[in-house]
Amino acid sequence: MFSTEQRRIAIEAFIRFDHSHADTIAEPGYPTRHSLRAWHKDYLGHGEVGPPKRRRGPKFTLEMRRAAVDYCLAHGKSLAGTMRRMGCPASREYLCGWIDELAPGQRKYGGPSPKAGPAPLAEKIRAVAEPGSRSGTAAEVAEKHGVPRTAPYV
Numbered sequence: 522m523f524s525t526e527q528r529r530i531a532i533e534a535f536i537r538f539d540h541s542h543a544d545t546i547a548e549p550g551y552p553t554r555h556s557l558r559a560w561h562k563d564y565l566g567h568g569e570v571g572p573p574k575r576r577r578g579p580k581f582t583l584e585m586r587r588a589a590v591d592y593c594l595a596h597g598k599s600l601a602g603t604m605r606r607m608g609c610p611a612s613r614e615y616l617c618g619w620i621d622e623l624a625p626g627q628r629k630y631g632g633p634s635p636k637a638g639p640a641p642l643a644e645k646i647r648a649v650a651e652p653g654s655r656s657g658t659a660a661e662v663a664e665k666h667g668v669p670r671t672a673p674y675v
Contacts, residue, residue: 528560529570535561581609590623598629640668
């Protein structure tokens with residue numbers, strides 16, 4: 522964000538350099554070409570350098586984020602269910618970030634258990650060979666040997 526004084530200096534340099542974007546940007550080291558064009562257009566329209574535009578506030582208030590996190594934690598930690606019910610946010614990443622921010626360590630982890638470690642190679646080989654003998658479904662075999670459900674197919 523540039524101050525009004527910085528914008529004034531850039532616009533004066535732009536006029537002094539006969540509306541050359543490259544020369545203007547090279548002297549003060551700022552702004553981008555698009556910003557300079559917008560500042561100059563604003564200057565021509567109003568006759569003076571205007572203050573910087575205000576940035577938009579956060580889309581979701583702290584109360585809205587807290588309500589979504591509380592709902593998620595109270596109703597089985599289902600991210601999709603929380604987003605459908607609460608109507609916010611539109612992204613799982615946002616909701617996960619909110620949970621990590623407002624209730625650290627409470628988010629449900631959906632991957633393999635980090636404590637279990639990788640399955641030994643011998644177990645993987647047995648899990649891959651067993652579905653061929655048709656002693657059960659691939660999911661049952663994988664669960665029996667402690668490997669991911671897709672391991673027999675891979």
